[in-house]
Amino acid sequence: MINEELKVRKIVKDPQLSLKQIAAYVSATVSAKEQILKKSKYPGGYIPRFYEMSRRIVCDAFSANLDDYSIYYDQLEREAARLKKEALAHPVEKDEYKNRVCSASGLDALRRMSMQLEGVLDNYILNSNLTNRKNALSIEGVRIGAMADILLYGNGGASQVGFLKFNFTKAPMKEAEAKATLYILRTFFEEKKGLELNGSDCILIDVFAGRIYKAVHSAHVKDSVIMACQEIKRKWDSVSLEPTE
Numbered sequence: 001m002i003n004e005e006l007k008v009r010k011i012v013k014d015p016q017l018s019l020k021q022i023a024a025y026v027s028a029t030v031s032a033k034e035q036i037l038k039k040s041k042y043p044g045g046y047i048p049r050f051y052e053m054s055r056r057i058v059c060d061a062f063s064a065n066l067d068d069y070s071i072y073y074d075q076l077e078r079e080a081a082r083l084k085k086e087a088l089a090h091p092v093e094k095d096e097y098k099n100r101v102c103s104a105s106g107l108d109a110l111r112r113m114s115m116q117l118e119g120v121l122d123n124y125i126l127n128s129n130l131t132n133r134k135n136a137l138s139i140e141g142v143r144i145g146a147m148a149d150i151l152l153y154g155n156g157g158a159s160q161v162g163f164l165k166f167n168f169t170k171a172p173m174k175e176a177e178a179k180a181t182l183y184i185l186r187t188f189f190e191e192k193k194g195l196e197l198n199g200s201d202c203i204l205i206d207v208f209a210g211r212i213y214k215a216v217h218s219a220h221v222k223d224s225v226i227m228a229c230q231e232i233k234r235k236w237d238s239v240s241l242e243p244t245e
Contacts, residue, residue: 012041015142015229015236019181022144026228027176037232037239050098051168053083054106058166059128059149062121069118073111080107106168109207116212120203124152124162137188140229146188152201162201163189172209180225182215 017025017040025036057079061072080103087100129135129151137146148163155161163185167173173181186202189195202215 010043012043015232016040016144017142017232018145019147019184022142022184022225022228022232023173023177023180025232026180026224027174033231037235038241041236041239042241050095050102051106053099053103054110054168055103055149055166056130057103057107058110059130062126062150063128065125069114069121073114076107076111080104080111083107102168106207109210110166110205113205113207113210113212116210117205120212121152121164124154124201125157126164127151127153129163135188135192137184137192139184139187140226141233142229144184144229146185146192148185148189152203154201160189160193160195162197162203165204167204167206168208170208172211173204173206175213176221176224178204178206178211178213179216179218179221180228182213183218183221183225186215 017036021036021040025033028036057076061075064072066072083100083104087097087104090096090100092098127150129148133145133147135145135147137144149166150164151160152162152164153160165181165185167178167181182199182202182204186197186199189197197215199215199217204213205211206213
């Protein structure tokens with residue numbers, strides 16, 4: 001008798017995308033959209049998170065709310081050096097190596113933005129939001145992850161007035177991606193948390209590109225996200241791993 005191993009692949013029944021996936025989908029080509037849908041409906045068992053160490057380090061550092069931001073950047077420099085040193089203990093093809101090297105490069109890239117960031121966060125009290133990974137929003141029947149990295153508080157810390165999101169991918173975000181990301185996060189806080197947020201307090205930092213984006217009220221951005229979600233909802237049941245003809 002020949003024993004055959006049956007591999008069962010996870011199938012997501014209802015439309016569900018990450019924040020990064022839906023933001024990319026908005027301005028993606030037809031073939032790129034197809035790949036995004038396949039990865040969303042049939043996710044693999046393993047998802048690399050090569051910049052999560054840098055995200056956690058930055059969120060923890062900024063949440064200290066020190067008046068002198070140079071202390072933050074000195075800390076990020078030390079943490080980057082530590083990660084590079086730790087990486088040497090692991091084979092270069094292993095995630096233990098890649099996670100540390102990528103996160104170290106992310107910290108170095110954020111340090112290079114120190115002049116751009118000067119004054120941007122001075123009027124807020126910052127609190128890490130990384131424990132709320134299940135934050136999500138439903139748009140046109142599509143569930144979308146909606147986790148900000150840091151919550152921004154005003155009025156001496158009495159009330160949330162905004163949020164901060166980092167993008168650590170080396171490929172620069174398209175402007176349409178950044179606008180869609182900010183729209184979705186802002187909508188989450190307004191609809192789910194009952195907040196009224198000013199666009200200037202809704203901030204996305206594209207770290208490697210060295211760019212800072214802020215949310216704007218735009219019917220075009222809203223419509224592009226809604227139309228993308230309607231398309232995803234319509235196509236979801238027909239998404240297959242089989243190659244299209």
